[in-house]
Amino acid sequence: MKITGIAIRNISRNVRRSILSVTATLVATMAIVVLFSFIGGIRQNIGENVSDFISGNVRIRNTEYDANEYMMPIQFRIQDPQPLVRKIESEPGVTSVVERIPFGAGVYRENDTVPIQGLGVDFAAEKGFMKIDRLLHEGKLPEAGKNEVVLGPTLAKELGVKVGDKITLLAQTMRRGTNAITFTVSGIVVFPLAGLNGSLILAPIDRAQRLLGMGGAATEILVKLDDPAGSRAFAKRLSSSLSSEGYPDLEAKSFDQISTILSLMTMAEVIYGFIGLFFFVLASTVLINTTMMVIYERTREIGTIGALGMTGGEIVRLFFYEALTLAVTGAVAGMIVGGGFSILLGNIGIDMSDALQGVDLSTSNIIYPRFQLGTTLLIGLYSIIISSLAAILPARRAAKIEPVEALRTI
């Protein structure tokens, strides 16, 4: 108690020094918190876009289709998907379920055919899945049963079409015949992924089935869960129930089991891991330097209290308490400032559209940094541990010096 009391008094006695020492911890903590929020924002953004537009949290496909997905072998389909969609919807923890048909097609023009990515969707269900109604920029969404499509603004410009114009889609059917349907462009939708704006056309799923000669079948069923962390377990459970309930050729996979997405995410994780590591090294040297400086400059003081009769152990403890108090203050302030900054940026967003020019990763143009409490607390704890440990070594050295020697240093 006595020692902690002295420690507190020491801190308030030399305010300037305390402030400097706190600043170091504060800035180091803050910078790392901001960096990790930024990284967290990118990660969440990739996750959301992948789940909205590519894989859902869990994806059900025909095993054969999945094995050869790059050839788009639409003959491997989910027959009569509606009962299955209803059944999964009724399961606990499921937010939204949709059926989709991705297909390759060409927009027929006089002299050439423009390749596009088609996606047959159930527009009513997609309001709850990809939030299609919020993406609509102009016109209206297609109605089921009508030959209507919506497309991205970049593609619309390239094709020279406006709302109300007609386009003809040309595609290979399930049985490798060629089929064409003329659609009216009912609206323009702006996707959060620049890549999709220049290539994707959304059509009602019944029209896609007609174009591809698929009857009532779909290619995939995507499931969104209340808690994406449970995707893997849900996929496993779903897979086993599929085979026992008369769908032996179907398989459910969670988004992180899909290899292309996995490779993208792993790559991002590794790069961010490296950057994070460098930050910790740099921040640690700043913390260690500042703390060592504080102790070193006080060798004379240590000599004085040593001469007055304080033991070595007590001196070390005194300086450790002091450093600990300063570190906790700095780390807490750093977490608050960094957290506040992250939350602020998280609301405004960082416009990366210049930086992301020509990049075709699954990130949106605007990144919203994401404040994560757990990570922030860990970073704060790390700063506290480094700063207070860094005090022990020089304090021990100083405590060992003869008081007379210590008093001589200026």
Next chain:
Amino acid sequence: MKFLISLSWKNLSRYRKRTIITASAIAVGLAMYIFIDGWLRGAENESTQNLVTYETAPAKIMAAGYYENLRRMPLQDGIENPGPLLAKLGSLGVAATPRTVFSGELILNKDPFPENGSVTARVIAVDPTTDERVYDFRNAVSEGRYLTPDDTGILMGAWLAEDLKAKVGYPITIVTRGRGGFYQTIDTQIVGLVNTPNPAINRSLVMMTIQAADRYLAMKGTVTEIDLKLPLGGNFDGRVEALASQLGVPSYHNGTASIEVTPAPGAIPAEGGAQAAGGLTMVGWRDLAKDYLSIAVAKQSGSSIILILVFIIAAVGVSNTMLMAIYERTREMGMMRAMGMQDGELRLAFLFEAAGIGLIGSVIGVAAGVLADWYMVARGIDIFAMLRNMDVGYRIASVSHSSWNPQVIVIAFVVGILMSVLVAYFPTRRALKLSITDCLRDT
């Protein structure tokens, strides 16, 4: 003055510990900044290099109408009779090669492929004898062989082949539309696989000879682009401008054609940008890159945000240690003033000392940064070798290299010294404003 310098020097060597701690704060900050900057720059350079070597070339000449509709690849907007232009480029000493790029649907049939299916692809038709002047595909062939001038086969990107489970020798049918809009079916086979450091190419490349494409698509000698090799560094845009005006074609910048160029006699100018059908335009890789697929990992990670954060930490580290070093010596300053040293002299002595610490720190920091850079430039680290045991989908062979950035190294060196002096100035001034007795009482 000589006395002041020698006093500062004595102080530096007398308080060895303080000098070491402060200088090391500067050194670590600078070294880290130089290293991270070099690394991020290296990653960006590498992706630029991959883009230019395998996708965009440094610059391309295209018909204006073709460039306007680059993704649609309209064959009717081609460069008719490219011979004279190629000859002129040759006489100017610019390496050039013609290419025709068109979209087609690859039809895959069961046996030998595992299933029936189809994929749309961008087919690049090259002249195998001249393509190497600009691109580097011959050395990227990982299986099978490169194209020959009378070849009817195709090269395929290694990842695309892996995805399609295609092997060398497999037959493929390409359905496309020729010049004028007629349908054409090209029966061909894979003669080689290409594995480049460019992921976009590995995932999408389908390449045939321009001779075969000319025949199948009834191009009658028309090509869709002429790709040029120009040195990338320095004033690249200026070089593009100069060459474009020599050729009498407008060059393209940030989406608008430059209008200063006076077309040479015989060249048809592109009016109001690109509508005129016969007009040619020259486009540099930066403008081309917008329409290509390459992945710039460095940009993706927001390098400027990272560098700012690194700078903040380093700057706080340097200024904190320095401030502390000077503040703690108020007492010493009081003593020197009491002994009769002039304020101006004292200030100078302390600033010299700060500059000395800055110099030591900067020298060590720059040396360490340069050393780390040198290793990363010469050897690089294979990030993904560490992931060998993980299933990352593709086999990404990606050794990450750094790039030299002399400008940042010099700036870091100067900033290291200047910042030390600047930071030292304030506490020195404060101590000099206090009365001598106050100075001496200060602990």
